[in-house]
Amino acid sequence: MSQPVVVASRQPRLPVAHVPRPRLYQPLLASDCRLNLICAPAGFGKSVLLSECARQIPSGTRLLWLDLGGRALSPAGLLERLAGALRLPVQPGEPGEVLAALLERVEQRLWIVLDDYPRQPCAELDDCLDRLFDHIPPNLRWFVACRRRPNWNLPRLLLLGELLELDAQTLALDAAELHQLLAAHGLKLPAELEERLLHDYEGWPAVISLLLLKTAPAQLHERLLVGTALLREYLDREVLNGLTEALREALLMLAHLPRFSEALGLHLLATASGEVLDELRNRQLLIGDDPDSSGEQWRLWRPLAHCLQRVPGAAPAADVHQRAAQWLFEHGQVREAIDQALAADLPDLAAGYLLSFDQKQLLIERSASQFLQWRDELPRTLFASSPRLIFMLAWTLLFRGRLDEVDECLTDLVRFLPQADSGRQMQLLAEWQAVQGALHRQRGLPAAREYCLAALAALAPASWAPRMLCMQTLAQHALAIQALDQAEELLAEGVRQARLNGSLAYEALLNLDRIHLLTMRGDFVQGLELVDQSMQQVAAGMLRGPVMARLRLLRGALLIVLGRAEEARVDLREGMQEAERYEDVFQLFGYFGLAEMAAEAGDTAQAAQLLQEGERLLHWLKVPEVRYRGMLELATGALNLRLGDLPAAREVLCRLLERYKQQGLLAPSGFYGLLPRAHHRLALVDLRQGQVEAALAALVALRDECLGNGQLGLACECRFSLAEALLVAGRAEAAEQELRLGLAEAQRMRMVRPLQALFARQPELLLAHASEEQQQLLLRARLPADDSGELLSARELEVLRLIAAGLSNQEIAARLFISLHTVKTHAHRINAKLKVERRTQAVAQAKLRGLLEGAALSAAPGSD
Numbered sequence: 001m002s003q004p005v006v007v008a009s010r011q012p013r014l015p016v017a018h019v020p021r022p023r024l025y026q027p028l029l030a031s032d033c034r035l036n037l038i039c040a041p042a043g044f045g046k047s048v049l050l051s052e053c054a055r056q057i058p059s060g061t062r063l064l065w066l067d068l069g070g071r072a073l074s075p076a077g078l079l080e081r082l083a084g085a086l087r088l089p090v091q092p093g094e095p096g097e098v099l100a101a102l103l104e105r106v107e108q109r110l111w112i113v114l115d116d117y118p119r120q121p122c123a124e125l126d127d128c129l130d131r132l133f134d135h136i137p138p139n140l141r142w143f144v145a146c147r148r149r150p151n152w153n154l155p156r157l158l159l160l161g162e163l164l165e166l167d168a169q170t171l172a173l174d175a176a177e178l179h180q181l182l183a184a185h186g187l188k189l190p191a192e193l194e195e196r197l198l199h200d201y202e203g204w205p206a207v208i209s210l211l212l213l214k215t216a217p218a219q220l221h222e223r224l225l226v227g228t229a230l231l232r233e234y235l236d237r238e239v240l241n242g243l244t245e246a247l248r249e250a251l252l253m254l255a256h257l258p259r260f261s262e263a264l265g266l267h268l269l270a271t272a273s274g275e276v277l278d279e280l281r282n283r284q285l286l287i288g289d290d291p292d293s294s295g296e297q298w299r300l301w302r303p304l305a306h307c308l309q310r311v312p313g314a315a316p317a318a319d320v321h322q323r324a325a326q327w328l329f330e331h332g333q334v335r336e337a338i339d340q341a342l343a344a345d346l347p348d349l350a351a352g353y354l355l356s357f358d359q360k361q362l363l364i365e366r367s368a369s370q371f372l373q374w375r376d377e378l379p380r381t382l383f384a385s386s387p388r389l390i391f392m393l394a395w396t397l398l399f400r401g402r403l404d405e406v407d408e409c410l411t412d413l414v415r416f417l418p419q420a421d422s423g424r425q426m427q428l429l430a431e432w433q434a435v436q437g438a439l440h441r442q443r444g445l446p447a448a449r450e451y452c453l454a455a456l457a458a459l460a461p462a463s464w465a466p467r468m469l470c471m472q473t474l475a476q477h478a479l480a481i482q483a484l485d486q487a488e489e490l491l492a493e494g495v496r497q498a499r500l501n502g503s504l505a506y507e508a509l510l511n512l513d514r515i516h517l518l519t520m521r522g523d524f525v526q527g528l529e530l531v532d533q534s535m536q537q538v539a540a541g542m543l544r545g546p547v548m549a550r551l552r553l554l555r556g557a558l559l560i561v562l563g564r565a566e567e568a569r570v571d572l573r574e575g576m577q578e579a580e581r582y583e584d585v586f587q588l589f590g591y592f593g594l595a596e597m598a599a600e601a602g603d604t605a606q607a608a609q610l611l612q613e614g615e616r617l618l619h620w621l622k623v624p625e626v627r628y629r630g631m632l633e634l635a636t637g638a639l640n641l642r643l644g645d646l647p648a649a650r651e652v653l654c655r656l657l658e659r660y661k662q663q664g665l666l667a668p669s670g671f672y673g674l675l676p677r678a679h680h681r682l683a684l685v686d687l688r689q690g691q692v693e694a695a696l697a698a699l700v701a702l703r704d705e706c707l708g709n710g711q712l713g714l715a716c717e718c719r720f721s722l723a724e725a726l727l728v729a730g731r732a733e734a735a736e737q738e739l740r741l742g743l744a745e746a747q748r749m750r751m752v753r754p755l756q757a758l759f760a761r762q763p764e765l766l767l768a769h770a771s772e773e774q775q776q777l778l779l780r781a782r783l784p785a786d787d788s789g790e791l792l793s794a795r796e797l798e799v800l801r802l803i804a805a806g807l808s809n810q811e812i813a814a815r816l817f818i819s820l821h822t823v824k825t826h827a828h829r830i831n832a833k834l835k836v837e838r839r840t841q842a843v844a845q846a847k848l849r850g851l852l853e854g855a856a857l858s859a860a861p862g863s864d
Helices: 022-030 047-055 075-085 095-104 124-136 152-159 175-184 192-201 205-212 218-228 231-239 247-254 260-269 275-282 302-309 317-330 336-344 348-352 367-377 387-399 403-416 422-442 448-456 463-479 482-502 505-522 524-540 545-562 565-581 587-600 604-620 628-642 646-663 674-688 692-709 712-728 731-748 753-761 761-771 772-782 792-803 807-814 820-832 838-847
Strands: 034-037 061-068 109-115 140-146 163-166 284-287 297-300
Touching: 022 047, 022 163, 034 047, 047 109, 047 140, 061 075, 075 095, 075 124, 095 124, 095 297, 124 838, 152 163, 175 192, 175 205, 192 205, 192 218, 192 302, 205 218, 205 231, 218 587, 218 761, 231 302, 247 260, 247 275, 247 297, 247 302, 260 275, 260 317, 275 284, 297 302, 317 336, 317 348, 336 348, 336 367, 348 367, 348 387, 367 387, 387 403, 387 422, 387 463, 403 422, 422 448, 422 463, 448 463, 463 482, 463 505, 505 545, 524 545, 545 565, 545 587, 565 587, 565 792, 587 604, 587 628, 604 628, 604 674, 628 674, 646 674, 674 692, 674 712, 712 731, 712 753, 731 753, 792 807, 792 820, 792 838, 807 820, 820 838
Parallel strands: 034 140, 034 163, 061 109, 109 140
Antiparallel strands: 284 297
């Protein structure tokens, strides 16, 4: 028979509306840790959880429950209570040693529960138990519930596997437990109200239970906002009672901040010592605000903060926010400083902080989104309070593609004209011309060039940001009219200016157009190298943001042309996810790329859906149609052409070309080949509809035009289409000549996509005239991504080389600018194709097959 349970103190009874929590007590019961520490403020159910465990104590185990009541206790007092409960005599000597000897004499399995460990620090008691935990008998388990983390050597016990610790955030109710608690109170709430209750009160069991007492569903919404007197009384008596005056004052001040670093907290508390913050953390009244912050940001529990904000005589919230704002601004945390200035109801101060922003910062992280959010929060008059703020807002709206709002923004400049000083007047008008030039460029209007040239003639050398905006706009204008040499000169000067002014983000932004220039010239490999170089520079500078997303999307587009479909799909999807995080309009290019790949794979329904999703996205981002309509029509025309709906393809392409002709529009930025590609697609429609001579004339004219202005990539595509048209016209010799020229150019530029397209329509023609090397290029490109054979894709070889060099998966992800998940996926596919199980085996197998010439067998151990 099992030993009956012996209880030294009365266990707490379970609450009336008790919610069993097996996710907490099952790990405690299953664990073999000798010390089980449950530390949280009052009301998190520590005693109830231990009582749940005690009710399921293993057979043959004795339970010793001591309710210490949170009161001070000496080592001698603990010895006396434990000895009395065990009914053993107390021997003379040092209490800790006597207690250790006493517990060694207990042969039966024993659980000792110390409920509500003393709430005030007691070095003697902590030291006594700390020494006792060094040699816990194998038959003994300690369970300690406390409101303040004891000063024990817990890291050592954790390393030895002797400690299981539960904190307040673990004890907080989860969504399922909250739902059960509501049911126990006879309440059924809408899902949205349940989520808000869980968010605002953070799963604090006692606090939520008090809030629900005698509450009708109709009253709960109001109680969520203001709490209840009973709730405030509970927090005051159970959580704040017994705290020193210094701790109470600290809590009253910190309650006004949504989050704070330790340095800011020390500044507000006017102390260089971290003892107060350490004590608040030990009592778990402060919690880490974000798992990604590495413990650097803290805050109070929300219900506790709301309660303290209403305490009479507390530090005025406005004073706290203003002091925090000043400190944050002085330490370079401008965005956080603006938040605090707004919280202090000091919009003028917030506007002053806004002036410290510049265009370089607006390219980093979510700064542009945040800037527009502040525009919505601040009075409109503040953003119109200075020309600089007006220009910054206009620049941000331009970058986000919200062109119509730029016009409205610029009207506020009238208030600053005329300027008292003629020099200032000239600079103000020149900056206006720079923005107007960029705005006209985004709308495809040729007048952009005149605006920018006039601005550059007047702008002072120190006005580097508007000067760079002009050079970028002029370069984009040159690309749109296929003046590639002129664009190259302008972009080179822009990059030089960016470097002189230390703007790595702006240099990367200009590199986007440099990459477009390279692709127009057919230098796809060099373009890919510049993408990778730019991504590496941006990553090294910790400049995550929309520019990095755009680079990744452009990389995906280049990989499509080079026939590296699997890698392209990964880059496009990851680039879209990153662009979505920053609400960047260039997500659209990801939709276009994926739609193109889906169409080429025969999934036209998926392609059409992707184009629709891209259009809906731009509506949501408030981007006017002039910015994207032409690209969408070109993609739609190409899809109709693939589907064989030639009348629909002709209609949409002709509509596109006619609109651009009538309105005198130029191609949009980032899609400079829009018009020649539309002419190319229209010529293919003519060819499919039997209008061979019209197709031949259009293709010859387009080929010659592209060769003349240096668009060698499109010229190569035209050669393949022209060869096909000549073959249909019965001019076999001319077709073969054009085909050979196209094959040689495609081989030099490593262009695979036009080869794939031609092979799909005329495989015999291509194979009859392609050299062995050209056929191998096509063959490698046509291997399916999930091929189970031994041949590896280019990216898989790249990953395998880095594995062979000894890099870990994380290091490979950083080197190749891909996610850790993508690296692992490549590694699994490499193993499957080489029919091995481990990375070291993969390297050895690849060397045997000649895939890694000269590679060292040094794959990092333990990373398989």
